[in-house]
Amino acid sequence: MQxxxxxxxxxxxxFSLGKKNYVLDLIRESIQQFSADLVLLQEVIGEHDKHxxxxxxxxxxxxxxxxxxxxxxxYAYGKNAIYDEGHHGNAILSLYPIxxxxxxxxxxxxxxxRGLLHAILDxxxxxxxxxxxxxxxxxxxxxxxxxxxxxxxxxxxxxxxxLIILGGDFNxxxxxxxxxxxxxxxxxxxFSVLHGYHAKSFPSFFPILPLDRVYVRNLKPISAQCLxxxxxxxxxxxxxxxxxxxx
Numbered sequence: 444m445q446x447x448x449x450x451x452x453x454x455x456x457x458f459s460l461g462k463k464n465y466v467l468d469l470i471r472e473s474i475q476q477f478s479a480d481l482v483l484l485q486e487v488i489g490e491h492d493k494h495x496x497x498x499x500x501x502x503x504x505x506x507x508x509x510x511x512x513x514x515x516x517x518y519a520y521g522k523n524a525i526y527d528e529g530h531h532g533n534a535i536l537s538l539y540p541i542x543x544x545x546x547x548x549x550x551x552x553x554x555x556x557r558g559l560l561h562a563i564l565d566x567x568x569x570x571x572x573x574x575x576x577x578x579x580x581x582x583x584x585x586x587x588x589x590x591x592x593x594x595x596x597x598x599x600x601x602x603x604x605x606l607i608i609l610g611g612d613f614n615x616x617x618x619x620x621x622x623x624x625x626x627x628x629x630x631x632x633x634f635s636v637l638h639g640y641h642a643k644s645f646p647s648f649f650p651i652l653p654l655d656r657v658y659v660r661n662l663k664p665i666s667a668q669c670l671x672x673x674x675x676x677x678x679x680x681x682x683x684x685x686x687x688x689x690x
Contacts, residue, residue, distance in 0.1 A: 447481065448479045449481045450686075451483040451610035452483070452484055452679065453578070453612040454486055459679070461680075469677065473670075473675070481536070482510070483611055487507050488506045489532060518541070519534065521546030523578070532546070537564060539564045547596055549592060551580055559593055560577070570661070571602070573601050573608070575610070577593065577610075605660075610684070611656070612681065621658075632656050632658050634664075634686070645682070647675060655681060656684070663688060669682050669683075670684070
């Protein structure tokens with residue numbers, strides 16, 4: 444294995460912008476064509492009784508299992524928001540076995556249930572690979588608390604020589620997170636390293652805000668793109684990021 448391909452995507456619970464259409468089929472088709480080794484997902488429904496009456500894929504098949512089917516044999520799911528009808532959260536789909544995982548609660552208020560899903564891959568390398576998918580608050584005050592909590596968690600749960608991939612929806616439209624994450628724990632943002640700026644990924648029909656990121660440590664970014672075009676505008680309210688790293 445010379446490279447590692449990573450796709451990060453807030454799938455908006457399988458709905459298009461404004462929740463006009465349920466587009467999980469098209470999301471699966473679109474992400475599978477990139478043959479990513481790892482897929483980091485946010486706003487993934489694990490179970491929802493109400494949706495099962497309206498859409499094809501209900502509680503009998505969770506969204507992350509449906510998206511992984513036929514492409515990724517291994518996955519982990521972190522339940523963040525729990526309600527009467529079901530729950531949603533973050534997920535990681537992987538070509539490689541996941542030997543351990545943990546879901547860190549990042550919630551700072553009663554309106555936003557947020558978390559960080561941490562998976563450790565079982566890959567035959569001399570170094571450990573930590574993969575994390577997260578979703579941060581809409582409000583700046585909450586994000587600052589969460590970023591510090593994430594930095595503290597990574598410091599105590601990883602070693603300096605470990606490989607780290609941290610991706611997801613940071614909601615960091617003011618672009619304050621990258622400097623702090625780099626100074627505190629030494630991670631760099633892949634798209635910014637290669638292009639000189641953060642990818643504008645929201646809203647999908649006219650992306651102007653740089654909300655989605657993929658940070659890494661001890662991996663070299665060699666390509667990064669924000670997936671745009673007519674198809675992607677019809678899917679989630681976010682655009683996906685596809686990145687490639689040299690091991």
